[in-house]
Amino acid sequence: MKERPILFxxxxxxxxxxxxxxxxxxxVKDRHIDAAPPACFFQWLRERCPYGQTGDRLWVRETWQHSNFPLGPYDESCTVFYRADYMDDPHGPDGEKSPEGRYRNWEPSIHMxxxxxRILLEVTxxxxERLQDISAADAVAEGIARDGDGYERFHVDPDAPVGQSFTRNPVLAYRGLWESINGVGAWDKNPWVWVIEFKRVEGGAS
Known part of the structure; x- marks a missing residue:
């Protein structure tokens, strides 16, 4: 079993x-993948997934900060703060809506x-596959945001307020999520992608 970092x-x-x-x-970043390879190539490629194989573990890197900042470097005795925990703050996750303006200084996830x-995943x-081959069930498994007014409605725009800009098509909602991360038009490129399935396990900070 190997452990690798992964950013979310x-x-x-x-x-x-x-x-x-x-x-x-x-x-998938492989210069040979677009040459319509035979099935055996997909097996070869799958075995070289940079995110590991079944049974391997992924520790999650996320935007963060520590209690020694800005007076000292991080050490394991620090209290750690996570930007994801501030998404519902009325002042905004970065404090951008506060009277003082931006007052939270976060460390990028790559530096965690x-x-x-605090999150450890086991690859299952x-x-x-091609990006656009995603099924409705898999789109839901990608964690797309549900509309607050109905279980079967999903946000097309991840930043839209609850109750607005929603669809009953989870694939369309996932397209919105993909383009919010990878840029407008990224869905239409229909790249080959690694599909990594996982479950949470103990071993994170909390």
Whole structure:
């Protein structure tokens, strides 16, 4: 069993903690993949997934800060703060809506230390497919946000207020999520993606 880091945005961290996200898709970066390879190539590619294989573990990196900041470096005795926990703050997660303006100084997720991570995932399956081949059930497993007024409605725009800009098509909602992360038009490129399925296990900070 190997452990590897993996980055998630604050909304996806919230979905992980709520148990609504059990899959993630990441673009395959292999120059041979678009040559319509035979099935054996997909097996070869799957075995080289940079996020591991079944049974391996992924520790989540997220936007964070520590109690020694700004007077000293992080150490394992620090209290750790996570941006995902401030998404519902009326002043905004960065304090941008407060009278003082931006007053929270976050560390990017890429700089998170293993000991500061609070979420540990175990890989349960890995496969390769085209992005647009995602099923409705898999779109839901990606942790797309549900509309507050109905279980079967999902946000097309992840930043839209509850009750606005929603759809009953989870794939369309996932398209909105994908483009919010990868840019407008990223869905239409229909890249090959790693599909990593996982479950939460003990071993994070909390």
């Amino acid at each position: 945005s604050a909304p996806m961290v919230r979905a992980l903690r709520a148990g609504t996200k059990t899959q993630t898709r990441r673009v 230390f293993r000991s500061a991570s 399956a890995v496969r390769v």
